[in-house]
Amino acid sequence: MRDRPPVPIKAAVRRTTLAVDVVVLSPRTDALAVLLIRAPASARERWSLPWDAPQPGEGLEDAAARIANAALGAAPAYFEQVGALSDGRRHPGDADVSVGIAALSPAGVGLPIEDAEWFPLASLPALAPRHRTIVDRAAAVVRQRVDQSPLAFRLLAPTFTLSDLQGVYELLLGRRLHKASFRRALQASYLVEPTDEWRSEGRGRPAQLFRYAPKKRRGARRGVRFDLFTE
Amino acid sequence: MRDRPPVPIKAAVRRTTLAVDVVVLSPRTDALAVLLIRAPASARERWSLPWDAPQPGEGLEDAAARIANAALGAAPAYFEQVGALSDGRRHPGDADVSVGIAALSPAGVGLPIEDAEWFPLASLPALAPRHRTIVDRAAAVVRQRVDQSPLAFRLLAPTFTLSDLQGVYELLLGRRLHKASFRRALQASYLVEPTDEWRSEGRGRPAQLFRYAPKKRRGARRGVRFDLFTE
DNA sequence: TCAATAGTGTCTGTTAGACATTATGGA
DNA sequence: TCCATAATGTCTAACAGACACTATTGA
Structure with missing residues (x-):
């Protein structure tokens, strides 16, 4: 039992493409809504989550704040990490790994940019598979933490x-x-x-x-x- | 209000160094214990979490299973993602971003390799700051999800x-x-x-x-x- | 006056914790 | 026999949900 592979104590770190994908949630007309942005005509789906690669030295939550701000025109009140995904599912920017972040914003705050629109969580348009997963997970995380975290007050x-x-x-x-x-x-x-x-x-x-x-x-x-x- | 920065619909994805850091948890003698591995003499701390970069095409949970297996000598029964961290805190491999994963294993399963040892959660040796954060978060996550997830049965x-x-x-x-x-x-x-x-x-x-x-x-x-x- | 919403009091079935008791083995 | 642990029954206080009721406004 001693011939197991050695522990990677000081493994060589590979380089990976990383995306921060933001699920901006807000209550709109009796439903939770997600902010989506219009994708370029070349993309396979017409809508996507706001996303970007983090800048060098920028924290993940900082990146999420910047990305959400750019689409919403205001800073969300709260961020909650949904998790990292690196399954094979397709991402609009073909990132190897995505960090999903839920951002909560009260109704009526901010003025979404021209290419952004609110969609009720229950009737989203087609999204890249990984974005679809991230939205579902964000909704689940928010529902799960609603009584351990002051989420509701941030909406x-x-x-x-x-x-x-x-x-x-x-x-x-x-x-x-x-x-x-x-x-x-x-x-x-x-x-x-x-x-x-x-x-x-x-x-x-x-x-x-x-x-x-x-x-x-x-x-x-x-x-x-x-x-x-x-x- | 229309002169905001444009939305990064198709941003250039940067390359990042990514680590998967695994918190193997197991009940040992009336306390939860974490499996740590001895670091090389050159490292600033003498112990660290088992970690590695994910292989190309390897999912994060797969990487966690491989890393835990190498240190524990057995596959943990359950994995729970703790989240991604990219604060400035120091990581033993200087990875830009860490994905922390909690791995649960029943008492007495596996035979840790020679350079690995169990430490009670309450009395850990010095760890690299990011590892310290990941351990604390893993413990918090496990405590928080214990009644939504069959965690306890996996121990x-x-x-x-x-x-x-x-x-x-x-x-x-x-x-x-x-x-x-x-x-x-x-x-x-x-x-x-x-x-x-x-x-x-x-x-x-x-x-x-x-x-x-x-x-x-x-x-x-x-x-x-x-x-x-x-x- | 009516309709609509805010806010509160009472009743009842359920449940969590305290306590006590029985059950069954080893020393 | 005594002791330690397992397993269960009963009592009570706290609580969640149902229901009804009052309060206060606009139409």
Whole structure:
């Protein structure tokens, strides 16, 4: 059992082409939307994710910020890495390895450039296979981390109503939530504080505006949930 | 507002040096342990994570499997990507970008090569700064995903007692769990099935052996938890 | 006045943790 | 016999969801 290949302690590092592919997500008209840019006529698909190679010395999140900014016309509020992919799937720039990054932006922020457009997550046009995978993974990552990470608040303006917040959670989770339970749990979490402003939208009672203001508190210490469902 | 930099639709892809850094995790004597390999005398730190550049055409997980196999002498049971890093922190091979991958292996599997050793997660020797970051992130990722992913079962032999399983969860979560609650939740999850074998270890009543055998079931549909704790 | 939305109080079934008890082996 | 560990039953407090109700605005 001692004739295994030696450990590559100081292996020769090969050179690889690397792309940062950004999934800019934003709530648009009752659906999560992705920002896509029009591809040149020569490309096989007509749309693609905003992407680029990182500049020398530029961090991956910095590159993602630059790329998102160029397409959206504003800096997204939050970045979450989706992971690195180097399967055989085709990338528009034929990069060997892609780092997928989800960028979250509130509705109505920024003015996308002429060649960019929002598409609902549920009805995307054809994308290069690797971009398709990255979008799917980004959506999964965002859904998975929504209650460990303040993701939802990054899809909202600095002040928001509790119905706004619940709406974002419903978009992210893809299902309706119970209003009273949602507010009770939110109250117990000390994540938001009320402002003294109210917003009136058409009919109905005006809603109080809140802001994200998490209070330090000890972790929940709850039991194991075994939330694996094999589908 | 139209004089923003053009979108890099077809940017020139630069070449980058890429490393896959593997955090092999295994339960050893009541603590999670990481497999490190002895670095050459010329290196600044005496130990490092097993790592290598991916071969041309080799997927990242394939590379991680090859690298882990070379150090551990056996294939780990599970891989979970930790993410890509390209901050300025120093890497033993000076790679521009590292992809960190956590590899899980049951206790007692494999025979580490001569230059490899297990270190408890809580008392690691000095590592190159980027390796240190990757280890910390791997531990965080594993802790975070333990109830969405069958991680715990990959740190156990194919059959195990419920006390074994609870012990692994306690290692991963870093806290004690309530026995009756743990078993109730496990029962309700349909993740394990009993075998007709029993194991007697020293004193005490012998324990029944179980195996991981998840049944298809619908997702839990529970409410939002707001499990962000800012510490 | 009606319609629509915000926000809250109460009830009930479920569940997590505390505690106690039984079961079964080895020393 | 005693001790250690496995496995399970019961009680209780906390919680999630259903439902109903009040509050406050615009049409």
